[in-house]
Amino acid sequence: MEDVEQYDLVGIGTGPTNLSLAALAEPVPNFSARFLDARPEFRWHPGMMVPDAGLQVSYLKDLVTTVDPTSRFSFLNYLAENGRLFRSLIANRDRCTRQEFEQYYRWVARQLPSLRWNRPVDEVRLRRNRLEAVSGRTRYSTGSLVLGTGRTPALPGFAEPLQGPTVLHSADLLHLAPKVRGKDVLVVGGGQSGAEVVNYFLGPDRALPGRLTWISSRVGFQPLDDSPFTNEWFAPDYVDHFHRLPAERRAELLRHQRLASDGITESLLEGIYQRLYQLDFLAGAPLQHQLLTGRRVVGLERDGDRLVAAVHNQDLDREEVHAADVVVFCTGYRSALPACMDPLADRLLNARGELEVNRDYSLEWDGPTGVRIYVQNMSEPTHGVADPNLSLAAWRSAQILNAITGRKVYRTDHETSATAWSSGFPPPGAPPSEPLPTVRSI
Numbered sequence: 001m002e003d004v005e006q007y008d009l010v011g012i013g014t015g016p017t018n019l020s021l022a023a024l025a026e027p028v029p030n031f032s033a034r035f036l037d038a039r040p041e042f043r044w045h046p047g048m049m050v051p052d053a054g055l056q057v058s059y060l061k062d063l064v065t066t067v068d069p070t071s072r073f074s075f076l077n078y079l080a081e082n083g084r085l086f087r088s089l090i091a092n093r094d095r096c097t098r099q100e101f102e103q104y105y106r107w108v109a110r111q112l113p114s115l116r117w118n119r120p121v122d123e124v125r126l127r128r129n130r131l132e133a134v135s136g137r138t139r140y141s142t143g144s145l146v147l148g149t150g151r152t153p154a155l156p157g158f159a160e161p162l163q164g165p166t167v168l169h170s171a172d173l174l175h176l177a178p179k180v181r182g183k184d185v186l187v188v189g190g191g192q193s194g195a196e197v198v199n200y201f202l203g204p205d206r207a208l209p210g211r212l213t214w215i216s217s218r219v220g221f222q223p224l225d226d227s228p229f230t231n232e233w234f235a236p237d238y239v240d241h242f243h244r245l246p247a248e249r250r251a252e253l254l255r256h257q258r259l260a261s262d263g264i265t266e267s268l269l270e271g272i273y274q275r276l277y278q279l280d281f282l283a284g285a286p287l288q289h290q291l292l293t294g295r296r297v298v299g300l301e302r303d304g305d306r307l308v309a310a311v312h313n314q315d316l317d318r319e320e321v322h323a324a325d326v327v328v329f330c331t332g333y334r335s336a337l338p339a340c341m342d343p344l345a346d347r348l349l350n351a352r353g354e355l356e357v358n359r360d361y362s363l364e365w366d367g368p369t370g371v372r373i374y375v376q377n378m379s380e381p382t383h384g385v386a387d388p389n390l391s392l393a394a395w396r397s398a399q400i401l402n403a404i405t406g407r408k409v410y411r412t413d414h415e416t417s418a419t420a421w422s423s424g425f426p427p428p429g430a431p432p433s434e435p436l437p438t439v440r441s442i
C-alpha cells in the first residue's frame with residue numbers, strides 16, 4: 001500500500017537552486033511545499049570541495065538576498081547568528097570560500113521543515129490530472145513540480161570504460177582520491193575545474209606528482225571575465241532580452257560569452273603561476289610540468305599500467321600521444337532531463353530532443369491545464385549564460401514561486417541595467433514605481 005501526500009509544490013533535488021526556492025517559500029502563508037533529495041543530507045559538489053576553493057560570485061548572491069534582503073535565511077544573518085560577522089569581515093573582506101558557503105547552505109537546510117533527505121525520486125508520472133513524484137513507497141502529488149536535479153558530469157565517451165581511481169571526472173576527485181605522489185598526471189580541461197585540480201595537485205611538496213601535464217583546448221589558460229558590463233549578463237534584465245532572441249542568435253551569443261562563466265578566476269591563475277615559479281626556481285624543481293594549449297584529447301587507452309591519450313594539436317593540426325598514470329577530465333557538466341522524468345519525456349522534449357522553457361521557467365508541454373513543470377539550472381540555451389550560475393538563483397526561484405502562486409510574492413521586475421539591451425532611453429535612475437511588497441503583506 002503506497003502513501004500519497006498532496007502539496008502545492010514538489011521539488012525534486014535540493015541543491016542550492018531548490019534550497020533557495022524552499023527558503024523563499026517558507027514564509028508564504030497557506031502554501032505547502034515538499035522538497036525531495038536522494039542524498040542523506042545537504043552537500044555541495046563534495047567531490048570538488050578542495051581546500052580554499054573560492055566562491056565565484058559575491059556572497060550577496062546567496063539563497064535569498066537579491067529578492068528579499070530582509071530574509072532570515074541570508075548569508076549575513078548566518079554569520080551574525082553564529083557570532084562571526086565581524087571576524088568574517090576582517091578575515092575575508094568581500095570573499096568567501098565554497099566550504100563556508102556550504103556550511104551556510106546546511107544551516108539554512110536545517111531550518112526548513114519542507115525538506116526531506118534520503119528520498120531519491122525514481123519516477124514522475126501523471127495521474128488524475130496531478131503529477132506524482134514517486135520515492136520508495138510514497139507518492140508526492142502536486143500541480144507544480146520543480147526540477148532542481150543539477151547537471152551531470154560530462155566524461156568523454158572514450159574514457160567511460162576506463163573510469164576508476166586512475167581515470168576520473170573532476171566531480172569525483174575527492175571521492176576517488178587518485179594516488180598521484182611521484183606519478184605522471186594528466187589534467188584535461190582549461191576551465192575553473194581544471195585549474196582547481198591542478199592547484200590541488202600542486203599542494204604540499206610531499207604529495208607532488210612526478211610529472212604534470214595540463215591540457216587546454218583553448219588558446220591559453222584564460223581568466224574569467226568578471227568586469228562590470230560583462231556582469232550585466234548575470235542580471236535579471238538580460239534574461240528578458242536573451243529569451244526573446246532567435247535560437248540561433250542565442251547559441252551564437254553563448255559561444256562568445258564562454259569566458260564569462262568558464263574562465264579561471266584571476267587569483268587562482270596567479271596562485272598556480274606563483275607555485276610553479278617557486279617549484280621551478282626555489283625548491284629545486286621537484287616536479288616536471290608542461291602546460292599545453294590548443295590541444296584536444298580525442299582518445300584514451302590503457303597500455304599495461306599506463307594510460308595513453310591521443311591528442312589533437314589544433315595549432316599544428318597533427319596528432320600527439322601523451323602517456324600518464326592518472327588522467328583527470330575537467331570537461332564540465334551537461335544539462336539533461338533526469339531519468340525519473342522518462343515516463344513524461346516524450347511529451348516534454350521537442351523533435352530535436354530539447355526542452356522548450358517558457359520565460360517563467362515552466363516547460364512547454366501538452367499536460368492538463370494548470371499542471372506545470374518548472375526547471376532550475378536547465379535553461380541556459382533559452383535564458384542565458386547566467387542560468388547554471390548562482391547569480392540569479394534567488395531571483396529565478398522568486399519568479400517560479402510567483403508563477404506557481406499566481407501572485408507577486410516577491411518583486412522581480414524592477415531592476416535595471418546600464419546596458420540598453422533594447423534601444424530607447426529609459427528615464428535615468430527612475431525609482432521603482434511601486435513599493436517593495438513583503439511576503440507578510442500578502
Ligand SMILES: Cc1cc2nc3c(=O)[nH]c(=O)nc-3n(C[C@H](O)[C@H](O)[C@H](O)COP(=O)(O)OP(=O)(O)OC[C@H]3O[C@@H](n4cnc5c(N)ncnc54)[C@H](O)[C@@H]3O)c2cc1C
Nearest residue numbers: 013015016017037038048055056120121149150377389390
Ligand atoms: C565544483 C563546482 C563549483 C561551483 N562553484 C560555483 C560558484 O562559486 N559560483 C557559482 O555561481 N556557481 C558555481 N557552480 C555552478 C552552480 O552554482 C552549482 O553547480 C550549483 O550546485 C547548482 O545547483 P543545483 O541545485 O542546480 O544542482 P546541484 O548542486 O547539483 O544539486 C542537485 C541535487 O539534486 C539531487 N538529485 C538529483 N537527482 C535526484 C532525484 N532523482 N531524486 C532526488 N534528488 C535528486 C542531488 O542529490 C543533488 O543534491 C559550481 C559548480 C561546480 C560543479
